[in-house]
Amino acid sequence: xxxxxxxxxxxxxxxxxxxxxxxxxxxxxxxxxxxxxxxxxxxxxxxxxxxxxxxxxxxxxxxxxxxxxxxxxxxxxxxxxxxxxxxxxxxxxxxxxxxxxxxxxxxxxxxxxxxxxxxxxxxxxxxxxxxxxxxxxxxxxxxxxxxxxxxxxxxxxxxxxxxxxxxxxxxxxxxxxxxx
Amino acid sequence: xxxxxxxxxxxxxxxxxxxxxxxxxxxxxxxxxxxxxxxxxxxxxxxxxxxxxxxxxxxxxxxxxxxxxxxxxxxxxxxxxxxxxxxxxxxxxxxxxxxxxxxxxxxxxxxxxxxxxxxxxxxxxxxxxxxxxxxxxxxxxxxxxxxxxxxxxxxxxxxxxxxxxxxxxxxxxxxxxxxxxxxxxxxxxxxxxxxxxxxxxxxxxxxxxxxxxxxxxxxxxxxxxxxxxxxxxxxxxxxxxxxxxxxxxxxxxxxxxxxxxxxxxxxxxxxxxxxxxxxxxxxxxxxxxx
Numbered sequence: 178x179x180x181x182x183x184x185x186x187x188x189x190x191x192x193x194x195x196x197x198x199x200x201x202x203x204x205x206x207x208x209x210x211x212x213x214x215x216x217x218x219x220x221x222x223x224x225x226x227x228x229x230x231x232x233x234x235x236x237x238x239x240x241x242x243x244x245x246x247x248x249x250x251x252x253x254x255x256x257x258x259x260x261x262x263x264x265x266x267x268x269x270x271x272x273x274x275x276x277x278x279x280x281x282x283x284x285x286x287x288x289x290x291x292x293x294x295x296x297x298x299x300x301x302x303x304x305x306x307x308x309x310x311x312x313x314x315x316x317x318x319x320x321x322x323x324x325x326x327x328x329x330x331x332x333x334x335x336x337x338x339x340x341x342x343x344x345x346x347x348x349x350x351x352x353x354x355x356x357x
Numbered sequence: 358x359x360x361x362x363x364x365x366x367x368x369x370x371x372x373x374x375x376x377x378x379x380x381x382x383x384x385x386x387x388x389x390x391x392x393x394x395x396x397x398x399x400x401x402x403x404x405x406x407x408x409x410x411x412x413x414x415x416x417x418x419x420x421x422x423x424x425x426x427x428x429x430x431x432x433x434x435x436x437x438x439x440x441x442x443x444x445x446x447x448x449x450x451x452x453x454x455x456x457x458x459x460x461x462x463x464x465x466x467x468x469x470x471x472x473x474x475x476x477x478x479x480x481x482x483x484x485x486x487x488x489x490x491x492x493x494x495x496x497x498x499x500x501x502x503x504x505x506x507x508x509x510x511x512x513x514x515x516x517x518x519x520x521x522x523x524x525x526x527x528x529x530x531x532x533x534x535x536x537x538x539x540x541x542x543x544x545x546x547x548x549x550x551x552x553x554x555x556x557x558x559x560x561x562x563x564x565x566x567x568x569x570x571x572x573x574x575x576x577x578x579x580x581x582x583x584x585x586x587x588x589x590x591x592x593x594x595x596x597x598x599x600x601x602x603x604x605x606x607x608x609x610x611x612x613x614x615x616x617x618x619x620x621x622x623x624x625x626x627x628x629x630x631x632x633x634x635x636x637x638x639x640x641x642x643x644x645x646x647x
Contacts, residue, residue: 178374178611179373179395179611180371180373181370181371183373200615201615201618217372217373217374217375218372218395218396218432221375221393221394221395221431225393225607225608225611228608229608229612249371250371261430280426280452280453281365281432282477282478284364286360286363286364300364300367302364302371303371338367341367341370
């Protein structure tokens, strides 16, 4: 819809995985094994989800078990509670703070451990982080004591952008949770 | 390349598929955010008014920019005059998300652009051909936009610039390696950037359309011509129903190939900005800064 979807598509094709873009309600009727909510501006993507009548079908599919990965803005879209903005799909039991690190001059990159994967490069662009997570949310990565990747059932979120580095391990990790 | 430069290019990647709107006060900024803008450009006078008023046009009052930063959660950009590195230092000091070194303002230096590699804040610059785009990138720009002709509501120049840039990129991809030295000379651009474009068939940074976009159809036209997103300046707040037009342009950019949807979006938008044709313009802003 809006944001860094081409980068995800390239990442997936490098992992021999087919993908297609969802820009309107009719695109969402195609068969899929998993869904990626990319980075971008959550205000824009949330508004487009609502007005292009995608919000309800996507929410139902996620609650029905469709594997989903949300990166940066995608984390905001999935969070049940959002600080500094409104909730959108509101499926995952986390509280996420928008632009938690500040403006662009506070954007940064680093390396950190990602649960079950090892140390990977992470790029944070005006990024959010998880302020609070329910008991059954598994924390996958932390940087400076802040939760920046987590999983609950079929939902995986990262505050950073795995699609912006050459490291494919987060995408591989997500694909391993998808059927087919 | 520095880590900050990579992060700055990355932010532009996040803006892709989006619409960046000119706003001159916090109220307009909120309308733009609610309409689905992925960023706003804070400036005291939109290009159409700058054109009408004449005189020297400068960076906006930092206080006004801060008011807009406080009003919205999306990235805030602001313009500096070409070559005016102190205006850029000021914007960096107030924590701006993107600096537009812009031909819309009166140039401060008729020869040199800002050495953007000296800044941590990201820069977007206008270009009307591939050579200009690559020279700006060499100077440190992390995002490019077509110049178009700002404040006219006439899309012809944005189309010309986008077609020129895309055509020159396609031409480079057809050259053999030993022809790229001459191409770099002709484009007056660094060889490494020319080689990158020849190999990848695209600029090394995100490329948006700007200048004269007034309708959802204009925005979709620019996207179909290869823009990765759209700046809309005077087109929104000089029109009859800014909120509705802004939202329609956002949706047209997302679904830029869906003619049925764009038809529906184009209904009942109220009056578009009147605009002026390029032959009627006394001042060609696109000729500033080459």
